[in-house]
């Protein structure tokens with residue numbers, strides 16, 4: 001734990017799971033505010049959005065409505081036809097790039113995922129589909145730009161473009177970039193680790209047999225795939241820093257035995273916690289099997305694993321997010337084998353550079369060649 005003064009603002013950087021637990025569980029209410037930057041103020045209409053509103057009655061009501069109307073397990077399940085249709089469209093587009101003799105063009109999986117997530121999230125959250133590649137691209141780009149701007153030093157003019165062209169709504173931003181990035185990183189790690197890729201693929205194909213489509217209800221049986229998703233969200237957490245702010249009052253809060261000044265900004269460094277060698281063996285390696293013998297899930301009860309945060313400010317869309325990520329991955333693994341455009345070993349294929357943003361995207365979009373798995377899979 002490190003207390004810095006950035007300008008006059010006390011800023012706490014937390015690298016420890018124990019202190020993260022104190023913040024998100026023991027003192028959850030005291031740290032239930034978001035850091036209110038001018039960027040968030042400009043992009044989120046005076047921080048009136050769910051993700052940036054200060055903790056209080058307004059935020060409680062808004063969160064209740066979002067959870068009940070959009071993100072409850074029942075609601076998420078009711079959108080299954082949207083996921084099925086949009087993922088089928090994506091698979092069809094990829095399939096059009098393949099031929100049975102293995103000849104194929106490479107596909108920009110990064111862009112395809114952003115487009116697919118844009119369609120799914122906009123249909124579920126906004127109730128409307130944005131037709132046409134240009135519109136989808138514009139919306140996907142909007143989500144990514146929004147994430148980049150949210151962590152920038154403010155210059156209000158730079159937001160005018162984004163605000164002029166469309167209306168921010170953080171449910172859309174929150175759902176689009178996080179899910180597409182999570183899938184892209186998971187695929188990247190699998191391609192880099194062919195034995196893990198094979199294991200995941202064998203499982204999906206065994207569970208599905210020779211069905212004409214991947215059935216969402218079968219995902220529960222894909223245990224290894226679930227570990228893959230956990231490992232990808234741990235090693236490549238789309239939101240690696242959780243931003244909180246302590247309530248501004250007279251009282252300081254004690255963390256780890258230290259007095260934290262009122263109003264301190266808090267950055268919980270999930271990236272560091274997920275790579276802490278005191279918690280995880282070989283933390284830099286992609287090892288889905290590490291989730292085999294523990295009960296860690298996505299609900300934010302284990303503070304060693306924070307991809308969705310925890311407590312009252314934890315991600316309300318986690319079950320929606322996990323379902324989309326698992327379902328899209330299962331489809332990509334079921335229908336195709338994947339290879340690099342010019343065989344293994346090109347330096348840029350292994351480029352793991354990240355974009356500095358609230359959501360850490362892959363800098364060079366994942367470009368792969370799909371090979372249709374088997375003629376018997378053609379419907």
Ligand code: HEM
Pocket residue numbers: 050051052063121125170171172174175176178179182233237238239242243306307308309310311312313314315316317318320321322325
């Ligand atoms: C893989 C997918 C996703 C990841 C990794 C993710 C991650 C996160 C994280 C780390 C937070 C901050 C939590 C905290 O401060 O404790 C968050 C907040 C949030 N997420 Fe997600 N998220 C994902 C998907 C979604 C989806 C699908 C939606 C909605 C459709 C969504 C909506 C939100 C909202 C509205 C907040 C702000 C909640 C608040 O401040 O009360 N997220 N997410």
